[in-house]
Amino acid sequence: MIPDFAPPSADALPLWAVWKGDPLADQAGPWPTASGFAAKAGEICLLPDASGGLAGAFLGLGDRAQAGRHRFVLAHAAALPPGTWRPILPEGLDRDEAALALLLGQYRFTRYKGSPYSGPQFTCPEGTDAAHVRALAAGEFLTRDLINTPANDMGPIDLEDAARALADEIGAAIAVTTGPDLLRSNLPMIHAVGRAAEQAPRLIDIRLGDTGPRLTVVGKGVCFDTGGLDIKPSASMLLMKKDMGGAATALGLLRMLALTGAADRMRIRVLLPVVENSVAAASFRPGDVLTSRKGLTVEVNNTDAEGRLILADALALGAEESPDLMISLATLTGAARVALGPDLPPFYCDDDATADALSRASMAVRDPLWRMPFWDGYESQIEPQIADLDNAPSGGMAGSITAALFLRRFAGGAGRYVHMDIYGWQPAAAPGRPKGGVGQGARAILAALPQILP
Known part of the structure; x- marks a missing residue:
């Protein structure tokens, strides 16, 4: 599904988004108050017309002072009856954020059950950059x-097919190194981790843009993780x-970079082991000792810490071009979830200006x-006796930090390096x-990016 707004229509029903305590539209009369509508976050009040049909609706935004607790509250509008609705937003509400919420509320994963989304459609709120919002939603829908x-x-084959389909959609170049060719291309740790599977391991290399600063993004692609010989329990x-x-x-x-036009001013490389x-x-x-692309040796003390091994080779490859910014994205450690929970991924960066820009933009x-x-005091924990590095330090403390330190050893050469330890899963709706x-x-x-790579 490609999310989009409905075209403007004279028949579109008004949808007023209102803060708790704000006066309601004059057109509503006494009905909202009589029906108990209090504008709590996500609360909906349908408005009848004189003949018993629908005249419009209110959607509560909650307490203005607690707006930060109600991310994408307008997504609740997906519960409205089918039809075309025209959002009317109060002053001070971020238009693009509200519009994105309306599109995100339409997401359904229906490949195996149910039917595609058939709920209400929304015209684009006034003052919104519709193309930008559509690009954000399109990228998010693909990820989900x-x-x-x-x-x-x-x-691995299906993920490669998805990458090729996206490359074709946006006009990017793509190259894939598979199976034994990984060894010939000096990507030995990617090969070692994936060689036991029926579908061969691979390195997907996508390029888009030919001018401007270099951005390299490395994404962990473990399509299924049994834990290897250090096998996970069923629940895990x-x-x-x-x-x-x-x-x-x-x-x-x-996809977002391409659809927003950001790719027109930079050279983007996406590496997916x-x-x-x-x-x-x-x-x-x-107990195996693996030799990485960079030449560093790694003692395998847990085969369930495989993500950092495949990322290491991809980071080393990416760093050889000395990109201005290199970012790794990985569902890497349970320690990150223990520390910050599922909603708040940690990121690591040695450059204060880059980190500040990311922090401000994220909020x-x-x-x-x-x-x-990147706590240098823990470097000794990733240094075993018989190899340069340990993929799974003992002790169980600071697991997200030690994983990030491990990856940093392979990112040298990039102008700036950012690692994000994401979860990638919404545990409750x-x-x-x-x-x-x-x-x-x-x-x-x-x-x-406009602040980091101007």
Whole structure:
């Protein structure tokens, strides 16, 4: 589904969005008050006309002082009766955010059950950059669809097909290195992690734009993670179709960059190391020592810490071009969820100006991120006795930080490096965010780029 607004129509019903305590439109008469409407966040009041039909509706925005708690509250409008509705927004409400909420509320994953969205349609609110909002929603819908698709239909081959389809849509160049060619191309850790699976591991390399600063985005693409020989318990394996959420978010971001025209002023490269971490005779083993593209050796102390291994080779490859900015997106550690929960991904960056731009943009566009430190004092934890690096330090503390430190070892050469430890999943339904796959960080990156790469 490609989200879009309905064309303007004289028959469109008015939808007034109102803050709690604000006066209601004169056209409503006493009905809203008599029906108990209090403008609580997401509350809807349908307005009858003289013949018993619909004359319009109110949608509550909640308490203005608590607006930060109600992200994308206008997505509740998806519960309105089918038809075309014309949103009327109060002064001070961010138009683009409200319009995006209306589109995000229409998302449904219906590949295996149900029918496509058939609910209300909305005209674009006045004062909105409609093309920009459509681009944001289109990128987010792509990310959600990819994450929500189970691994039997979203293995490495399928993810490559999705990447090729997007490259064709936006006019990007794409190259894919697969199976034994990974070894010939000096991408040994991607090969080691994925060699046991029925579908061969691969490195997807997409390029768009030919002028301006260089932006390289690396997305973790573990299409399913059993944990390898350090196999996960069943409960921990249930959501592992989402372990390619970094790659899905990178593709969603690429779609946003293309559709908003941001790709016209920069050289974009998206690198996706794509594997299944499977259990078979060819599985890499605990205790193995792998040699990376960069030449650093890595002792495998847990085969369930495979994401950082494939990212390392892709980061080393990306850094060889010395991009102005390199970003890794990965569903990497449970430690990040313990620290900050599912809604607030940590990010790591040594450059204060870049980090500040990302932090400000993330809050402005309601795509929250929280800066965490590359804490040099923990470097010794990722240095084992018999190799340069340890992929799974013992002790269980600061797991997200040590993973980020591990990745930083391979990003040297990039002008600036940002790592985002995302979750990629909405555990409970919220406005505009049904339970299931969700993009994190892409809109924040898009909003911050004009300040980071002017």
